[in-house]
Amino acid sequence: MTTEAIIILTVGVASFIRGVSGFGAALIIMPVLSGLTSIYVAAPLVAILGLTIDTLLCFYYRRSFDWGLVAKLWIGSILGIPLGFVMLRFIPGNWMLLALGLMIVVYAIYALFDPAMPILQSQRWMYGTGFLCGALGSSYNIPGPPIILYGNSQRWGQEKFKSNLSVFFWGNAVFVVLGHIVQNRLTETVFQQYMIAIPSMIIGLFSGIILSRFFNPLVFRRVVLVILILVGIRLFVLGLQS
Template identity: 35%
Template sequence: MDSTTSTILVLVIIFFSTFVRSALGFGDALIAMPLLAFVVGMQVATPLVAMGASTIAFVILLKSWRKVEIKAAWRLVVSTWIGIPIGLYFLKEAPESLIKAILGILLVGFSLYNLISPKLPQLKTEKWSYVTGFLAGILGGAYNTNGPPVVVYGMLRKWSPEKFRATLQGYFLPTGAAILIGHGLAGMWTPEVVRLYAYCLPVIVGAVLLGGWVNQKIPKGKFDKIIYGFLVIVGVLLIVK
């Protein structure tokens, strides 16, 4: 695949994944990571998605920062910071095929969970936030997929939709910054990554604006099922590849 073709594919993937994140509040890495892994490999996809995710969170928070539930987010943030170095080590040392297979299993499991929508009990205490954040840090450092554990935790805590969306961005921004620093220290900010990120910036801003508009227009339930069904297919492809 030549450079021009791969760059165009990267821009299309980033636009779509950012659009989903802006419309739903999360999900960009779940879409972008496996697709970018096919195009540019995990070593480029991981820092590129991290840069994009932090940019998305910043742009969204420009409007919704007052709605962030700080009390619910700080425990998750701190414990995530602790787990990130473990995830970075796993990314550098584990075979790429193993990483893709694990990511595929994660995608299928998380997507089926959302499609089935099980009736789970409400968590009455914040004590599970530390375990959730630590697991999210490992997944975030390795695959930029720290979202699923936190999303499930938020569902179990029965956060309101407004608090859910805003608090996720308040969580993703500081944890994303830590992941970015970790990638930089690990030598993953290569010229190719920086070049692709520069191309992606205007695409990200446009997708955030469009996703925010769609968020107000499309019934979330139907849109969610389309996205999660697509993620099941992508996850299966990663597992069998």
């Protein structure tokens, strides 16, 4: 299979999963493209693909997201970013990946078999969630798990879940892409592969959105938890491989 075909297939599948669940695309695309090309091509490519997906989802779910909630998450994220740099310096990356992967798997399995979990009422949880996202994003480039866990604990409906995640991720993606621009990483090769990936990204994303409309809330929540388990296992394996 050619490089172009692998890119098209990987981005299509990852975008489909993002359309269904609202998260998970980067964790699928990044390992495949890093092995296929290099981290210096894959990282900026995944960044601009993620920004494009987030922009499309923000527009699609523009009537569903909660600006007040997302603003609190962003504030927490900004405050957490410095801690991430400290973590990156003093905590081995494989330890963090192992711990985070194990935590996600344990939570998701528990929630899968015990749907009557308590809803976190205090607004401090919003700032705390954003804080953890900022710390994990600036240290290990994995800001998603805390907000995914928080959204699931709040019993957000499908559209609110996807819209809040997309707007939050969009804000992070803008800064990541700007960072790649400053470091001159958006090369001609990156843009060529980006153009190749756009059609499968759009088809996969909106196919996932359309399919997810047929899920009732309980089925959607279970899909999210199953994908969380897979994400947790993936992080745990990455920790072992580091």
